[in-house]
Amino acid sequence: MIALIGAAVAPGIAILSYFYLRDSLEPEPISMVIRSFIFGMLLVVPIMVLQYIMQNEWNWRDGIVAEVFQSAVVEEFFKWMVIYFTVYKHLEFDEPYDGIVYAVAVSLGFATLENLFYLIINGTNIAIWRAFLPVSSHALFAVWMGYYLGRAKFSKDAKHERLFLWMSITLPIGLHALYNLIFLAVQNWLVVIVPFMLILWWQGLKKVQRAHDFGSKNLSSRPQ
Structure with a gap:
């Protein structure tokens, strides 16, 4: 049982540690990061219940509907809601890269x-x-979500904030849906999913660097 728990937990902790340690400007309080991690865990049961209702009570049994709405839309929307209402307005969210860490x-x-x-x-x-x-893909969808939450948080006007907030939810949903549909629609899915994941990592790391660049500009513009 200990080995099973370790195998389940280790990938998530390792990937989270990687992104947390990339925060070279103003690292977030570890208590806030752990709290966000726990909030994510608490989402699992209500999301599973909602997905069960969609499948069995609403008769959403079609493969495409299930993969897009029951999985991608529901999961990414609830994760976004948790981040927005627990972190987005928090004082510790004080640089663009923080959005990536918390997401x-x-x-x-x-x-x-x-x-x-x-x-x-x-x-x-x-x-x-x-x-x-699955574990690393959740993290990479979150990089996109967190990157645009960071852009929204530090936008100079309400119009751009709304645009980036919209992107912070729609792009992860789109990527998650595409990821699921590869397994559903492609017979030899391994040939497609490997380059897809490599592109996700490549673009995710570019988002990390861009968030750091925006953060450096934001710090340099603060009153001394």
């Missing part, structure tokens, strides 16, 4: 508990696959 923390909290449930049901033989695909 990744919430998403990996969700992915870690979900991963534990999957391993309990299916065994540790799928642990490596789960770490490289």
Whole structure:
């Protein structure tokens, strides 16, 4: 059981540590990051209940509907709501990269508990696959979400803030839906999912660097 828990938790902790340690400007209080991680874990059960209702009570059993709405829309929307209402207005969110840190923390909290449930049901033989695909994909969708939340937070006018907030929810939903549809619609999905994940990592790391660049400009413009 200890090995199973370790296999479920380790990928999320490792990826979160990576993004947390990339915050070279003003690292976030570890208590805030842990809190966000726990909030993400707490989302798992209500989301599973809602997905069960959609599938069994609303008869949303079609593959495309299930993958787009029950998975991508529901999961990313609730993660976004948690970040927006618990972190976005917080004083500790004081540089653009913070959006990435907190979004990744919430998403990996969700992915870690979900991963534990999957391993309990299916065994540790799928642990490596789960770490490289579902867990890391949740983190990478969160990078996009957090990047645009950071841009919104430090926008100079309300119009741009609304635009970036909209992008912070629609782009992760779109990426998550595309990720799910690859498994649903592509017979030899491995040929497609590997380059897709590589592109996600490449673009995600570019977002990390851009967030740092915006953060450096923001710090340099503050009154001394």
